[in-house]
Amino acid sequence: DAGITQSPRHKVTETGTPVTLRCHQTENHRYMYWYRQDPGHGLRLIHYSYGVKDTDKGEVSDGYSVSRSKTEDFLLTLESATSSQTSVYFCAISEGTGTGAHEQYFGPGTRLTVT
Amino acid sequence: DAKTTQPTSMDCAEGRAANLPCNHSTISGNEYVYWYRQIHSQGPQYIIHGLKNNETNEMASLIITEDRKSSTLILPHATLRDTAVYYCIVKGGGTSYGKLTFGQGTILTVHP
Numbered sequence: 001d002a003g004i005t006q007s008p009r010h011k012v013t014e015t016g017t018p019v020t021l022r023c024h025q026t027e028n029h030r031y032m033y034w035y036r037q038d039p040g041h042g043l044r045l046i047h048y049s050y051g052v053k054d055t056d057k058g059e060v061s062d063g064y065s066v067s068r069s070k071t072e073d074f075l076l077t078l079e080s081a082t083s084s085q086t087s088v089y090f091c092a093i094s095e096g097t098g099t100g101a102h103e104q105y106f107g108p109g110t111r112l113t114v115t
Numbered sequence: 116d117a118k119t120t121q122p123t124s125m126d127c128a129e130g131r132a133a134n135l136p137c138n139h140s141t142i143s144g145n146e147y148v149y150w151y152r153q154i155h156s157q158g159p160q161y162i163i164h165g166l167k168n169n170e171t172n173e174m175a176s177l178i179i180t181e182d183r184k185s186s187t188l189i190l191p192h193a194t195l196r197d198t199a200v201y202y203c204i205v206k207g208g209g210t211s212y213g214k215l216t217f218g219q220g221t222i223l224t225v226h227p
Contacts, residue, residue, distance in 0.1 A: 042217040043159070090158050092215075103149060104215060106158035 003027050004107040006091050012113045019078040021110050023091030025071075032074040033092040033104065034058075034066060036085075043090065049074055081114045088112075116216055117142040117205040124222040127197075133190040135221050137203030140184040146207050148179060150188045151217070152199040159202070159217070162188065193225045 003026030013019050023032060034046040035058075045058030047066040055066050063085060065077045078085055091107040120138040127133040139148065150162040163170055163177045165186070170177045176189040190197055202220040 042219070043215070045215075092158075103161045103164055105161055109156075109158050 006107040021076045023074045029093040031094040034076045035090045036087040121221045133193040135188040149204045151202045154199040
């Protein structure tokens with residue numbers, strides 16, 4: 001299994017509080033991704049990173065920010081959590097070299113509940 | 116990325132081969148076929164991918180038709196632990212990074 005960890009694994013927070021989720025990899029992969037998964041919506045991309053300090057928005061980026069100061073860490077921040085951000089969050093990584101396929105490997109997920 | 120169509124659900128007896136079909140009739144020449152699965156409450160797990168040729172790894176085999184418009188994932192000896200949602204995804208290679216589009220997938224139930 002790819003070396004991907006996410007922390008915390010579970011979190012309950014109140015509306016309006018800031019929350020930071022961490023994704024850590026030991027594979028030295030260039031690309032890192034944050035997805036959220038909700039019933040009826042499948043997985044949706046929030047943000048991704050294509051290198052240290054290089055990030056871009058996904059399809060559901062409103063209300064989220066990310067940072068990547070080291071290859072191994074990708075942080076997802078909810079500046080002011082809302083109930084609509086209650087979800088399961090998955091981090092993924094991919095090597096992303098060359099012109100071939102770039103499979104993604106996923107972490108175990110963080111279950112976030114905003115009350 | 117090309118659209119894929121999969122059956123909603125399938126059953127398989129433990130120890131038998133599970134054959135999961137996927138249609139991707141609009142696939143273009145540089146797009147790969149990927150298979151992932153998600154066991155309840157876990158992160159999606161990469162299984163296998165292919166471009167034109169059939170592929171096999173320790174988890175599964177991938178059979179792609181000659182016209183590339185459909186494919187089949189084969190789990191040769193299904194176990195109860197293979198019960199999961201299986202996703203077929205078509206995506207371009209090269210610089211086409213970014214999101215994977217997970218559809219509804221196929222719910223595979225392996226029964227004793």
